[in-house]
Amino acid sequence: MTESNTFNTQDFCNSALRAIRIEREAIEALESRINGDFSRACEVIMACKGRVVVTGMGKSGHIGNKIAATLASTGTPAFFVHPGEASHGDLGMITPQDVVIAISNSGSTSEVVTILPLIKRMGAPLISMTGKPDSVLAQEAVANLDVSVAIEACPLGLAPTSSTTATLVMGDALAVALLEARGFSAEDFAFSHPGGSLGRRLLLRVSDIMHTGDQIPQVAEGTTLSGALLEITRKGLGMTTVVNAAGTLTGIFTDGDLRRTLDKSVDVHTTPIQDVMTRNGKTIRADHLAAEALNIMEEMKINALPVTDANGTLVGAINMHDLLRAGVI
Known part of the structure; x- marks a missing residue:
């Protein structure tokens, strides 16, 4: 050569x-x-x-x-x-x-x-x-x-x-x-690729990583805005859900909602949360793929999702940090 x-x-x-x-x-x-x-x-x-x-x-x-x-x-x-x-x-x-x-x-x-x-x-x-x-x-x-x-x-x-x-x-x-x-299907593919981020994206369910029980940020209708803010701070998910007496999800209040509310000069100590919460927001079911939760958050430009069952009852909550820790992102 x-x-x-x-x-x-x-x-x-x-x-x-x-x-x-x-x-x-x-x-x-x-x-x-x-x-x-x-x-x-x-x-x-x-x-x-x-x-x-x-x-x-x-x-x-x-x-x-x-x-x-x-x-x-x-x-x-x-x-x-x-x-x-x-x-x-x-x-x-x-x-x-x-x-x-x-x-x-x-x-x-x-x-x-x-x-x-x-x-x-x-x-x-x-x-x-x-x-x-x-x-x-x-x-x-x-x-x-x-x-x-x-x-x-x-x-x-x-x-x-x-x-x-x-x-x-x-x-x-x-x-x-x-x-x-x-x-x-994508799920079929995941079963032959269970390791690494690909498997996590395609096999991990919302139920595997969502917050449940006392970890769910939630307040009842009638709670004041200041009480809702305390719940957001305690649970650390950047939002709180709002439920009625039956435990059915009726709304969500996020950091973004707070900024918009403060622009209106409302009284945080007297305003009930249902007056400022977002109704009919996006939710996800526990048996859905975590990757679906990510898609919803990215599409809607939000950082958290309530998790409900078929009847609309609140069963959990998930945010972008949970997806990041699980390797879905």
């Missing part, structure tokens, strides 16, 4: 922009190949009673690993098998109920081609992802997803670049089409 010191800042940027342009064109070319073969591949996978087994050698293997992971996390059980290891025992991981997706840019990778007769004998449907529609691999498949590219982004035309990007995008397109066909 020869060393060159002739590149300047602009040369680096030009090389990068060229690579991005070539790979973008490779992705755009895929649109015309979403055709009958693509639909057939989706139908075969939807009818699969086992799992999707993805295989590929070298860089195609790395892409295959990612495609298998994406399928598995979006409702299509899948895993990756190395074709070299498949010839030495791992082929036993594949059953006739499975579907095999074999990836090879040339369509003739020896390690992949070697196991084709065994897959065919087993009766597992084969889907290929190749850059050569007339290759052995493509001809043996029930559906071939064409991931050919005009040129690689590598100026030597050697390192898989555009071809691996095209394959990855085709794999994502397949996963998304299957996700939508299955009616896969």
Whole structure:
């Protein structure tokens, strides 16, 4: 390898922009190949009673690993098998109920081609992802997803670049089409991603983090404004709820309401809270996702929400700090 010191800042940027342009064109070319073969591949996978087994050698293997992971996390059980290891025992991981997706840019990778007769004998449907529609691999498949590219982004035309990007995008397109066909929901996704902020956003319920019992800021109708202010201070949620004798929520009084009320020069010691509270404000149910509470607060530009049951009875309270501590934000 020869060393060159002739590149300047602009040369680096030009090389990068060229690579991005070539790979973008490779992705755009895929649109015309979403055709009958693509639909057939989706139908075969939807009818699969086992799992999707993805295989590929070298860089195609790395892409295959990612495609298998994406399928598995979006409702299509899948895993990756190395074709070299498949010839030495791992082929036993594949059953006739499975579907095999074999990836090879040339369509003739020896390690992949070697196991084709065994897959065919087993009766597992084969889907290929190749850059050569007339290759052995493509001809043996029930559906071939064409991931050919005009040129690689590598100026030597050697390192898989555009071809691996095209394959990855085709794999994502397949996963998304299957996700939508299955009616896969955000909650379904969360069950396969329980860790980290994603799982917290999608699985955590309001009931898991809301304030209950004596922690709920609440005053009865008839309480003076000064009494409501004391309750806001005691509970520290930046608001208080207002309930009637039956415990049904009738209003809410927030820091914002206080600022607006003081502009009217009311007497805080004699004014009843129901005269200045906000009626028919936003509420949320305890069984709703905490992420829904966040969406309401952001949309309405508020910092807290009362939690009520189906009858409108106050059962809790939640504010933006609770969502922050729980990692929902």
